[in-house]
Amino acid sequence: MLPGVTRMARFAAATALASSLAYVLAFAGSASAQTAPAKPQERMVVDARELVYDNDKKTVSAVGEVQILYQGRTIEADKVTYDQAGKRVIATGNARITESNGTVITGDRFNLTDDFRDGFIDSLRVVNPDKTRFSAPRAERTDGETFIFEKGIYTACEPCKDNPERPPLWQVRSARIIHKKAEQTIYYEDARLEFAGVPLAYIPYMSGPDSTVKRKSGFLSPKFINTGPLGFGVGLPYFINLAPNYDLTLTPTYLTRQGLLGQVEWRHRLVNGSYTVRASGIFQQEKEAFLAAPLGAGDDKFRGSIETNGKFYINPRWNFGWNASMSTDRWFYKNYRILNESLSATTYLQEAISTAYLNGQTSTGWFDLRGYYFQPLTSVDWQKQQPVVLPVLDYNKRIHKPSFLGGELTFNANVTHLTRDAAAFQQLPQQSAFLINGTTSSGTGYNLYDGCAVYQKSTCLVRGLAGNVARATAEVSWRRNFIDPIGQVWTPYASVRADIFSVNPDTTGYPNANVRTIVDTSDEVFGRAMPAIGLMYRYPFVAKTSWGTHIIEPVAQIVARPNETNSLRVANEDAQSLVFDANNLFEWSGKFSGYDRVEGGTRANVGALYTGRFGANAYANLLLGQSYHLGGRNSFATGDLVNTGLDSGLETDKSDIVARAQISPFTGLFFTGATRLNQTTFETQRIDAAATYATSVVTASVGYGRYEPQPSLGIFRRREGLSLNGSVGVTSNWRLRAGVLFDLDKYKYDREVFRTQYTAWLASPSTIAIPKYANGGLFQTASTSFGINYTDECTVFDVSYSQSYADRQSGTTKDTRTVMLRLELRTLGELSYSQNLDTSSTGDGVTSSR
Structure with a gap:
């Protein structure tokens, strides 16, 4: 061995x-x-x-x-x-x-x-x-x-x-x-x-x-806050791991000016779903930091909110859930920096939307039943004018290649019921009168309801009726493609739709008495039927060259319907927004956005589509088209209680010209644009354009929009804006970013406001202060932001600055300037801090001093 x-x-x-x-x-x-x-x-x-x-x-x-x-x-x-x-x-x-x-x-x-x-x-x-x-x-x-x-x-x-x-x-x-x-x-x-x-x-x-x-019980990363009305605050969340499938988080936050803000969050996961409940509340110590009602919640001792959301699966096809939010006042979330998943917030709109739903779907069917409750979160909205929508039922079923017809057979159904306490009127002001928080630009009072005491379509818009409004809609449609021997594509179409309306308006209380001059309260239930037949023709031409493949496809569509009835009796709730562009040029069901309005008369839509492929990655897609009213009553020329259809580009027999383009010359660079041109002068009525470029190092985007005035809808100003956004990777870990939004038309508005205020001052210099002209030039910024970010395998560090400027017509009354800091150390936790740099507030409803 x-x-x-x-x-x-x-x-x-x-x-x-x-x-x-x-x-x-x-x-x-x-x-x-x-x-x-x-x-x-x-x-x-x-x-x-x-x-x-x-x-x-x-x-x-x-x-x-x-x-x-x-x-x-x-x-x-x-x-x-x-x-x-x-x-x-x-x-x-x-x-x-x-x-x-x-x-x-x-x-x-x-x-x-x-x-x-x-x-x-x-x-x-x-x-x-x-x-x-x-x-x-x-x-x-x-x-x-x-x-x-x-x-x-x-x-x-x-x-x-x-x-x-x-x-x-x-x-x-x-x-x-x-x-x-x-x-x-x-x-x-x-x-x-x-x-x-x-x-x-x-x-x-x-x-x-x-x-x-x-999951383990213990303290989480602290939260810091510092604002004028609240003072300096520190929140210390404590997570309680009660069981593997449910937990509780308590977050007491001490604020030097307002006392103790309590927050609690309960989360529970079950076999078939999960739900969450969050609640916040505080007994304010310095109520005078906030404006008194109706401009703020300075009269309230206790303020708070509750939010909950959940989703459960009944089986693989059916689920139900909810997302609800409610606060004691509309300023609470902004004043106390309460994060809320149900908030809808932009520069021009902020509201809390609560909904509950039941949903089912298959590969060919869709069912959705839900209800809505809206809580406005700005000073310019009135809760009693917000509708409670319950129920909203949508059903869609598609049958491919039915044995007796071929093609596709579609069933659509919708049922909507809503109620509100106060009618929502909007008087169409004169072009020179600019409304700012209930007063004209000259400072005089402006009653929204005086011009609507007796309804006149030219001077008054009805955004919503008080009382109960209900509608039930059922529609069946069929279409099928036929391709002839030379490649032409013929698509016949047929549909029939029936609507039943129940309008039970409230004519007492608030400004609801004006409703009796708008609707006939003696005829609460009425119906509407709308059959339609149509045909679409397409003929694609394909050409191959040394530099690409090209498809040119002329498209023509004609749809015949009888006249739309009862357009002035319908309380238009879901079809108030109408944007005519290349995306809905060939819509079979019409160009209205909802069910309350339906397109009537005979209309032809024509256009040409080009698609090109160049090399491995480059491509282009272009569409140019126009719509023609051939017979019957033009639904877009008569309007309704909110004048939907007017100033849309469809109100004349020959519509405006619409175009759309999508171009990508190489990977990473993408251009998109859409426009609407006047049919006679070819002046642009609407422009939407954007360009984006993205690589691993640089990202950049440019957006431009310009929309001409729509006086019939109460929009007398041209709206024009330019946005610039970008980021650049300085190293593999550091990245800089910045963005700016320009209001290119605000200087005209400021000039008109100054002119009106100056005229008022000349008439009464002893009672009105000398107006100041805010001349910001053409490129007036609506918002700016920039930041720096560091990210590696163990650390995330981010610092950002954002500034949003006041737009009183949209309900934002103060500029906001905020610095945010976020530091995340992997496995140790995350620390975040935000500081409002203004001396006054974190939102509406606060006083002007600390």
Whole structure:
């Protein structure tokens, strides 16, 4: 027998006798030996260049590229010595332990028990599977699950590849770090947070879950707030892990001016869905920081909100859910910075929408039943004019290739019922009168209802009737494509639709008495039927050239319907918005956006479509078309209670010309545009254009919109805007971004306001202050923003500044300038802070002083 084999056999025998476990030693490499079989999880496998047995010291050493596998752990070192008397295993030289979960522990010297569970490690370094790291000059492991790091360092950042000794971006240096795996908790004693090796924060004691934890009770990252009406505030969320499928988060926030703001969030996940309930409330200490009613909530002692959402699956096809929100006043969310998932917020509209729904769908069918409640969140809206919509039922069913017709047969149904307390009137002002918060630009009172005392279509719009309004609609339609031998595509179409309306207006209270001059309250139920037949013709021409493939396709469509009836009796609730463009030029069901209006008469729509492909990635798509009213009554020329259809480009027999273009010359660059041109003068009535460019380094976008006045709809100003947005990656981790929105037509509005105010001052200089002309020039900014972001494997740092300017006609009465800071340290938590730079507020409803 070779000497090396003898030494290895002696090492195997000594180890087997010394250990309290029944080992099976299997040796790979230069030689191997085995004893009696044992359970697989109890087997120890040793691999080394040689084994040395010292009978006097009762030690056995494995020397040279040692690797030992036992109970899922692997130990590697230059030399491993087993002390039979002390039952210790000492590993030196490039020592490493790899746990069964992938954790790698390295050190200069290991002194462990014979099962590798406990012991001391010098110059310890631990790398967990999630790339978090510990290091310490000396560490102790007890009970196989508790690590105590003396003068320990923790970080989630990877070391620098070029200079591993350089401090990571951030690390926690602590006198002692105790990691208790059984508790899944890490404790830090006398710790400080360092960035690039520089201490920035001292923390006497803290603890947090380790990387294996998905849910654990404890404090979350604090939240900070600082505004004029609220003062400085600190919120400390506490998460309570009640069970694997439900939890509770409590967030008390102390505000120096207003006291204690309480917030609670309950989350519950069940087998077939989940739901969430959030509530906030405060007893205000300094009510005078907010305006009194009706401009603010300064009269209220208690203010609060409640929100809830949920979704549950009945089966794979059916689900139901809700998203509801309610607050004590319309300013609460903005004043107290309460995040709400149900808010709809833009520069021109802000409201909380509550809905509950039941939805079912298949590959050919769709069912949706829901209700809506709207709460306005601006000072210019009135709650009693907001409708409660319940129910709204939509059903759609498509049958492909029915046996007796072929093609596609479609069934559509809709039922809508709504009620409101007060009628919503809008008097059409004169072009020179600009309405600002209930007064004209001259400062005189302006009663919205005076001009609607007796309804006249030319001076009064009815946005919604008080009382109850209901409609039921059912429609069946059919169409089929036929392709003749020369490639022409013929698509016949037929449909029939029936509507039943029930209008029960309220003519008492508020301004509802004016309703009796608009609708006939003696005839509450009436109906409407609308059959239609049509034909569409397309003939694509295909050409191939050396530089691309081209498809030119002329399109013509004709649809014949009888005249629309009862358009002035219908309370138009869901079809008030009408934008005529290339997207709805060939819509079979008509160009109205909802069910309350239906297109009547005979109309032809014609156009030409071009599609080009150039190389592998470039393409272009163009559409040019026009619509012609051929017979019957033009539904877009008569309007309704809100004048929908007028000033739309469809009110004449020959419509405006519409066009659309999409062009991408190469990957990353994309142009899109749409326009509507006057049919006789070819002047642009509407322009929407955008260009975007995106690579891994640079992203940029330009947007432009211009819409001509629509006097019949109460819009006397041309609206024109330009937006610029972009970002650039300075390095692989740093990115800069910026954006600006210009109101290109505001200077005209300011000029008209000044002219009216100046005329009023000349007439009464003793009672009216001298007006000031706000001349911002052509490029007046509506909003600006810029920011900087740093992101790597362990850190996210983001700083941004945003500014939105007041637009009183839209309900925003104050400029807002906000700085936001967000710092996320992976595994430690996230810290965010926002500061409003204005001296007054975080939104409407607050006083002008701190």
